Amino acid sequence: MPSISPFAAVTTAIAVGGIVELLRIGRRDSDLPPGPPTKPVVGNLPDFPLSEPHLRFAEWAKKYGEIFSLKMANGTIVVLNTPQAVRFVLDTKNSVTADRPDFFVINYVTSNLHLGFIKYGPTWRTLRKAATEILNVKACTRHLPIQYAESAQLLYDLVMEPEEHYTLCHRYSSSVVMSIVFGQRIPQMSSQLAKGLAQNSADLDHLVKPGNTPPIDLIPAFKYIPERWAKWKTFCNESRDRHRDYYDDLVGGCERRLQNGTGNGCFIETLLERKEELGTTREMIMYLGEALVEPGSDSTKTFLQNLILLLLTHPHVQEKAKNELDKVVGTDRLPTLDDIKDLPYIKAVHDEVNRLRPFGPLGLPHSASEEFHYNNYRIPKDSTIFINVWAIYHDENLFDEPNTFNPDRYLSNPLGVKDDVDIKEISNIKDLVFGAGRRVCPGMHLGKSSIILNTARILWAFDILKAKNADGSVIEPNFMDCHPTSSNAPAPFKCDIRPRSDKHKQLICREFLDAMTTTSLFEQELMDADKEFMRNARVKAEHVVFE
Numbered sequence: 001m002p003s004i005s006p007f008a009a010v011t012t013a014i015a016v017g018g019i020v021e022l023l024r025i026g027r028r029d030s031d032l033p034p035g036p037p038t039k040p041v042v043g044n045l046p047d048f049p050l051s052e053p054h055l056r057f058a059e060w061a062k063k064y065g066e067i068f069s070l071k072m073a074n075g076t077i078v079v080l081n082t083p084q085a086v087r088f089v090l091d092t093k094n095s096v097t098a099d100r101p102d103f104f105v106i107n108y109v110t111s112n113l114h115l116g117f118i119k120y121g122p123t124w125r126t127l128r129k130a131a132t133e134i135l136n137v138k139a140c141t142r143h144l145p146i147q148y149a150e151s152a153q154l155l156y157d158l159v160m161e162p163e164e165h166y167t168l169c170h171r172y173s174s175s176v177v178m179s180i181v182f183g184q185r186i187p188q189m190s191s192q193l194a195k196g197l198a199q200n201s202a203d204l205d206h207l208v209k210p211g212n213t214p215p216i217d218l219i220p221a222f223k224y225i226p227e228r229w230a231k232w233k234t235f236c237n238e239s240r241d242r243h244r245d246y247y248d249d250l251v252g253g254c255e256r257r258l259q260n261g262t263g264n265g266c267f268i269e270t271l272l273e274r275k276e277e278l279g280t281t282r283e284m285i286m287y288l289g290e291a292l293v294e295p296g297s298d299s300t301k302t303f304l305q306n307l308i309l310l311l312l313t314h315p316h317v318q319e320k321a322k323n324e325l326d327k328v329v330g331t332d333r334l335p336t337l338d339d340i341k342d343l344p345y346i347k348a349v350h351d352e353v354n355r356l357r358p359f360g361p362l363g364l365p366h367s368a369s370e371e372f373h374y375n376n377y378r379i380p381k382d383s384t385i386f387i388n389v390w391a392i393y394h395d396e397n398l399f400d401e402p403n404t405f406n407p408d409r410y411l412s413n414p415l416g417v418k419d420d421v422d423i424k425e426i427s428n429i430k431d432l433v434f435g436a437g438r439r440v441c442p443g444m445h446l447g448k449s450s451i452i453l454n455t456a457r458i459l460w461a462f463d464i465l466k467a468k469n470a471d472g473s474v475i476e477p478n479f480m481d482c483h484p485t486s487s488n489a490p491a492p493f494k495c496d497i498r499p500r501s502d503k504h505k506q507l508i509c510r511e512f513l514d515a516m517t518t519t520s521l522f523e524q525e526l527m528d529a530d531k532e533f534m535r536n537a538r539v540k541a542e543h544v545v546f547e
């Protein structure tokens with residue numbers, strides 16, 4: 001037998017051990033939830049879809065059942081495909097699943113102070129407590145006048161500029177949250193305030209999308225690449241400055257109002273006054289404002305854009321909803337939130353839009369701060385956990401014809417599910433669109449009232465018809481058309497929106513004029529172009545009402 005030196009033996013043993021260890025990377029241990037086959041070292045990295053991951057995740061859910069896992073090199077992703085799995089993993093085990101994965105670039109851009117992305121811990125708790133103060137059910141009643149007034153402008157805008165419907169929904173959602181949070185409203189989407197907000201949201205959207213930055217959270221060494229070889233770093237630095245300047249200005253506006261005695265009671269003014277008591281610094285206040293206005297605006301506008309697209313493509317739903325509204329509300333006034341309890345079909349339309357086109361089809365990922373077990377599967381510490389909202393809402397075991405827009409399903413069953421499904425088991429299903437556990441959306445009450453109010457009002461006010469080309473041919477909308485974003489917003493589309501009658505048009509314009517008492521409270525800092533816009537809008541509305 002050939003002899004080898006002890007040195008060579010040790011080296012060989014280390015090398016073999018190293019190779020064995022390396023090959024273990026990317027491998028799925030047998031006690032993890034099942035999932036697609038892995039490759040050595042990289043695991044399922046090559047399988048991870050770079051765009052619209054929810055569609056691939058839904059296919060995997062069908063194949064692997066209530067929970068599956070993906071190996072991302074050394075890391076693990078766990079995906080929850082039933083309301084029961086979500087309830088256990090995110091609600092029952094909420095103390096160990098309230099963390100977020102690393103999100104290095106986003107936390108860099110937002111100075112590690114963005115409520116939605118920071119790690120679970122004392123800073124998160126302070127920010128979340130402050131956010132809950134303005135967003136709990138009771139506090140939300142104070143925001144209703146703003147929501148009614150902005151909804152009045154949304155309807156007015158749709159009367160005057162129907163072809164801009166897509167952007168007008170965004171204006172509505174942005175103006176509501178900007179008024180509540182920073183005390184400054186957005187009268188038109190061309191205003192500087194609106195452009196800055198949309199840019200900041202687009203920045204974060206760009207940065208969360210896989211492929212736009214290297215996988216730093218998996219391979220931290222990417223952080224050290226010099227900026228001259230890493231364009232994404234330049235984008236991050238520019239974006240960081242943009243975000244800071246924008247929110248610093250807004251907080252400055254609140255400080256000035258407080259100093260001048262012209263405060264309008266917005267959230268940030270309150271926080272500035274109670275800084276010591278709440279333990280928040282000016283810096284924390286700035287980014288808390290950001291964490292509220294960006295998702296607050298994007299979520300609500302996504303719902304409204306999807307609503308209009310689904311109504312456009314389903315005229316029989318419009319007809320049924322209008323019959324209900326005409327019976328319950330009539331044509332002498334606009335619907336209010338008090339009417340909703342008597343409008344089951346409107347409620348069903350709202351539920352069905354949320355089901356078919358949920359904002360954030362995979363929610364925001366959580367992270368496990370400790371290892372635990374679910375149904376004999378091991379969920380390792382530091383695994384990233386997704387709620388597969390899209391797959392659950394399109395599950396054929398739960399919903400009849402899940403890809404069909406059919407609000408009636410909610411008239412025959414409170415959760416819209418098949419008769420043989422035990423609804424006690426899945427009572428959390430409707431709220432999954434807002435996430436779950438300790439990180440559940442703090443803006444859900446505000447968001448819910450905005451979207452249901454405008455569902456009723458848009459249906460009460462307008463006929464939504466297919467638009468025509470100049471040659472008279474009908475433009476067929478594509479109801480499957482989505483933006484390649486993480487939010488499930490439809491791509492911009494054309495339609496013909498018309499007030500249902502002159503009487504409806506008059507009532508809308510009158511409501512808009514009345515709303516100006518509320519909206520003017522949030523117009524102290526308006527730029528000249530925006531003041532001019534509001535003056536002209538008043539004149540046009542008066543023209544409709546009084547002539």
Ligand code: HEM
Pocket residue numbers: 115116117128131135177291292293295296297299300303359360363364365366432433434435436437438439440441442443444446447448451
């Ligand atoms: C239709 C309306 C809305 C939908 C569907 C929605 C959906 C969501 C979802 C899915 C999450 C992730 C929850 C999780 O991690 O499990 C979330 C988080 C969040 N949402 Fe919303 N949202 C809506 C409205 C709003 C509004 C109006 C605001 C603010 C005014 C807001 C502020 C936030 C914040 C700050 C977080 C992060 C919470 C945390 O990490 O602690 N959202 N939202």
